[in-house]
Amino acid sequence: MFTWTSKLGAVLAALTALSACVPSEMGMLSASASRAMAVSGGAVTVAGPTGYCVDKGPSRDSPTGAFVLLGTCAALTGSATTGQPTYPAILTATVLPGAPDGAFEEHLPAMAAFFRSDPGRAALSRSGRAEDVTLSQVLSRGDVLYLRLQDRSAVAGQPVESEYWRAILQVRGRIVTLSALGLQDRPVPTQEKRRVLEAFVARVLAANAAQG
Known part of the structure; x- marks a missing residue:
């Protein structure tokens, strides 16, 4: 039976393919860095936690969904005054149209079961x-679903660690997925990935709450 989670999986798979490549120039000076980026016709604002900026060059926005890439502000701007995290991570956001009806928290058990299934893991795979x-952990905190997973797929661009954390939440009628990962040559500890992801979630929610 076709369900909302099946639709989410199909759209997420398309955006996972879009976000599969971390550009080889990531981490070099960029004039396109900014603290936040509005997507979905201005309905949703993606903003990073302290020390992280949006790299608008590889980021994409379209009616079918958006992908936003973030790195440390220090790496993107070349300014030491912006601060540099002890373990610099790469953050990504995807924004999908068509959130489910009702309280989002009610859908988390079905979403967790879906991502444990073969179709769900395929949707998460680059x-x-x-x-x-391999899905290592599935946690829910309020109305946010957190996934810890390993993706052993080959990637273009800079090689990233196979393990990363992802959060799935609802923002202003859209499904938003946020991820925190590290480069293979600059690994980020698991708990630090989770910490920065939780800060990313809090920042996105605050940025969109301010819109009213």
Whole structure:
């Protein structure tokens, strides 16, 4: 039976493919860095936690969804005054239209079950193959679902760590997925990925609450 989670999986798979490549120039000076980026016709604002900026160059926005890439402000601007995290992570956000009706928290158990299934793991995989993904942890905190996973898919651009954290939440009628990962040559400890992801979630929620 076709369900809302099936629709989420199909759209998420398309955006996972879009976000699969971390550009090789990531971490070099960029004039396109900013603290936040409005997507979905201005309905949703993606903003990073302290020390992180949006790299608008590789970020994308369209009617079918948006992808936003963030790195440390220090790396993107070349300014030491912006501060540099002890473990610099790479953050990504995808924004999808069509959040489910009702309280989002009510859908979290079904979403958790979906992502444990083969179709769900395929949707999370950069290669689209369920066998490339291992789901290590599934946690819910309020109306946010957190996933800790390993994606062993090959990636273009800069090689990233196979393990990362992802959060799924609802913002202003859209489904938003946020991720925190590290580069292979600059690994980020698991707990630090989770900490920065939680800060990312809080920052996005605050930025959009301010819109009214």
